[in-house]
Amino acid sequence: MNLTLLGINHRTAPVDVREKMNIPEERLAEAVADLVHREGIREGMILSTCNRVEVTACAGDEIDAESVIRRFLADHHHCDLGNFTQFFYRLRQEEVVKHLFRVASSLDSMIVGEPQILGQLRQAYATARTVGAMNGTLNDVVNQALAVAKRVRRETALGSAAVSVSYAAVELAKKIFGGLQGKTIFIVGAGKMSELAAKHLLRSGAASILVANRTYDRAQELAAAFHGTPVPFENLFERMAEADIVISSTGSSKAIITRPQVEKLLSARKNRPIFFVDIAVPRDVDPAINALDNVFLYDIDDLGHVVDANKKQREREAVWAEEIIQTEVQRTLKRLASREVVPTIVALEERLNQIRAAEMERYQGRLAGMTPEQREAVEGLTRGMMNKILHGPITELKNGAGEPESATLVKLISRIFGLAD
Amino acid sequence: MxxxxxxxxxxxxxxxxxxxxxxxxxxxxxxxxxxxxxxxxxxxxxxxxxxxxxxxxxxxxxxxxxxxxxxxxxxxxxxxxxxxxxxxxxxxxxxxxxxxxxxxxxxxxxxxxxxDSSSFRGGWLLVHIGSIFLGYTALFLTFVAAVMYLIQERELKSKQPRGFYYRLPSLKVCEELYYRSLLLGLPFLSIGILTGFVWASRTWKGPWEFDPKILASIFTWLIYLVLFSNRVSGGWRGRRAAYFAILGFAAILVTFVGASMLSGEHGYIPKLREIP
The missing domain is CATH 1.20.1440 (de novo design (two linked rop proteins))
Structure with a gap:
């Protein structure tokens, strides 16, 4: 096993360097093919996203894969990599395994737990496969990374809580209404933020949208964009009873939605819950209404608090995830290591079998007079001896796999039994 | 065994x-x-x-x-x-x-x-006891849903989500569980109480209407009836309804355990005294 990873990411390199090193999707297949055709490189994969560019290679034992990858990147980008050395990190062997597991599980992402990276990794893997750059150890490692990511997703809540303000609004709406199916959203005061929140809510299944704005033209414009209904500002409270979620962001200098109005709304709605998201500063909604039964009010700071709490939750979940990854790395390394000693075990068995066959051959003449049963007994006897002799070295090889002395052991056994390398 | x-x-x-x-x-x-x-x-x-x-x-x-x-x-x-x-x-x-x-x-x-008591044999009583138990089971669920609702509502109103916020279902689900179990529990409770009356009027002598357990169960039944009718008419939802469901279950506990100690006819007296 000779794994090497050379890469940059959002922590080690500024965006202009990442841009320069980026390998666009349409050229990825060609690039991976180029990489694995270089001397000594058996397998390769390139993961290139806006936050990271990472080249992973599995090379022959004596190959300095790092310089091969450096040369490959320099050739590919037609530049001297010397200027960029400080941005790159180089990982070897088990570091590579662990890193790929963490990347796949979104623990290395800028926003920990974001789900896109898994798809990007899957894409990079598929591309490498199609050009035949995945056929051994690296193939196993990446496959395992994808499986580990699934396990992390299943066993932790790493990606479940919203970490942006507009998603926090969607999450809160779901905590109140269950799903958003069939819910009506009322945008009061058209603005960038309210537009974004409405977009998220609609994508999560909200059914219809009402838009009111001081200037009616703007309301019409925004309503058209969302296939919604514009509402004249004078009719604000007449239509508000229809809304389950009100997103307010007018430029008004004092509260426009007050407690008596909301109390009236509630009786019109037969106390069905209503959720106010007040993203205006100064605020549009009187904070006192939060005390009303079945009314929920979040202003921009409240949403920020939710995001903070969610981030803390993610950090906690990330600790669980790291534990899973630690055990999975150990398990994978153990498996890969046991594969390393397989050729020696096979050679050993072949060697002893050869000796046995040669000796049987040599005594062919003297054994000629035996009955078939006796012949069988001699076969069994020699085979039994062979297996007993093999048992010790094979057990040692298997147990030693993955331990530091494994390579020495392999060499020693090869020498003692005269195995060809 | x-x-x-x-x-x-x-x-x-x-x-x-x-x-x-x-x-x-x-x-x-x-x-x-x-x-x-x-x-x-x-x-x-x-x-x-x-x-x-x-x-x-x-x-x-x-x-x-x-x-x-x-x-x-x-x-x-x-x-x-x-x-x-x-x-x-x-x-x-x-x-x-x-x-x-x-x-x-x-x-x-x-x-x-x-x-064993011969008075516990017979169809009416089986229906009475069976319905009451099914009713109590469903109404315990109403109680649990109400408690979950109140905790989640508090988390949402506090705007500082803590552990429960992430682990309890949405208010909608609490509310649905609450309403469905009430819808199931109330008829069973009603059947249970009515069959109890019929049986008592046929079997017991004297003023059975003033048996403490019977009075308590009528009171319990009224609580749930009020809750149900207000919910149907659309007035009661959320916190207020949840508090009332908790009150209702407290009344069940009083009926089930408390009134049994005083009741002459519900047979639990000798056994209950032995519970430390």
Whole structure:
């Protein structure tokens, strides 16, 4: 096993360097093919996203894969990599395994737990496969990374809580209404933020949208964009009873939605819950209404608090995830290591079998007079001896796999039994 | 045989409840097969215990406090399974099952045989007791849903989400569970009470209307009736309805346990005094 990873990411390199090193999707297949055709490189994969560019290679034992990858990147980008050395990190062997597991599980992402990276990794893997750059150890490692990511997703809540303000609004709406199916959203005061929140809510299944704005033209414009209904500002409270979620962001200098109005709304709605998201500063909604039964009010700071709490939750979940990854790395390394000693075990068995066959051959003449049963007994006897002799070295090889002395052991056994390398 | 099975059920319940804890803490999307298995085994052994007792006395074992609690615990566990399979609320078990454990423990610690009384035979009484128990089970669910609603509502109003925010279902689900169980519980409670009246008027002598347990159950019934009619008319939702559901269940407890101590005709007196 000779794994090497050379890469940059959002922590080690500024965006202009990442841009320069980026390998666009349409050229990825060609690039991976180029990489694995270089001397000594058996397998390769390139993961290139806006936050990271990472080249992973599995090379022959004596190959300095790092310089091969450096040369490959320099050739590919037609530049001297010397200027960029400080941005790159180089990982070897088990570091590579662990890193790929963490990347796949979104623990290395800028926003920990974001789900896109898994798809990007899957894409990079598929591309490498199609050009035949995945056929051994690296193939196993990446496959395992994808499986580990699934396990992390299943066993932790790493990606479940919203970490942006507009998603926090969607999450809160779901905590109140269950799903958003069939819910009506009322945008009061058209603005960038309210537009974004409405977009998220609609994508999560909200059914219809009402838009009111001081200037009616703007309301019409925004309503058209969302296939919604514009509402004249004078009719604000007449239509508000229809809304389950009100997103307010007018430029008004004092509260426009007050407690008596909301109390009236509630009786019109037969106390069905209503959720106010007040993203205006100064605020549009009187904070006192939060005390009303079945009314929920979040202003921009409240949403920020939710995001903070969610981030803390993610950090906690990330600790669980790291534990899973630690055990999975150990398990994978153990498996890969046991594969390393397989050729020696096979050679050993072949060697002893050869000796046995040669000796049987040599005594062919003297054994000629035996009955078939006796012949069988001699076969069994020699085979039994062979297996007993093999048992010790094979057990040692298997147990030693993955331990530091494994390579020495392999060499020693090869020498003692005269195995060809 | 009965006692051995009750103790087995109790151990399985304890194991099942303990195994739910890590799933809740780590916010798993569903309960682990181990905890479901333990609870299922608890339910099965509990059913066996009840079946042995029923065969021994020749009727449903509900006529003394010990058996009644045990039977009720069994129904609540059964209800837990139904609700869990429908809603997949992982934390639900921690709200419902401690009661099961407690009730089973009480009945395991009092292994004296339930007494037999000829007055407990007969169809009317079976319908009476059966309906009351089903009603109580559903209304316990209403109570649990109300408690979950209040906790989640508090989390949402506080705007500082803590542990419960992530682990309890949405208000919508609490509300739905609350309403459906009320819708199921109230008719059973009504049938139970009405059949009780019919039976009492036929069997008992004297002013049975003033039996404390009967008065308490009428009061309980009124609470739920008010709750139900206000909910249907659209007035009551959310916090207020949840508080009332909790009040209703408190009234059930008073009826079930408290009034039994004073009641002349509901037969629990001699047994209850032995509970420390």
């Amino acid at each position: 009965h006692d051995a099975f009750v103790w087995m059920a109790l151990s399985f319940y304890a194991l099942g409840i303990l195994l739910i804890v890590p799933s809740v803490v780590r916010r798993r999307p569903s309960l682990s097969p181990a905890s479901l298995g333990a609870l299922g085994a608890g339910l099965a052994t509990h059913a066996a215990a009840l079946a042995f007792e029923a065969m021994r006395i020749g009727r449903l074992p509900v006529s003394d406090v010990r058996s009644a609690l045990s039977f009720y615990a069994f129904l609540v566990t059964l209800a837990f399974f139904f609700v869990y399979l429908r809603y997949r609320i992982v934390s639900l078990g921690l709200f419902m099952l401690p009661l099961v454990f407690l009730l089973t423990l009480i009945s395991a610690l009092h292994p004296e045989a339930s007494f």
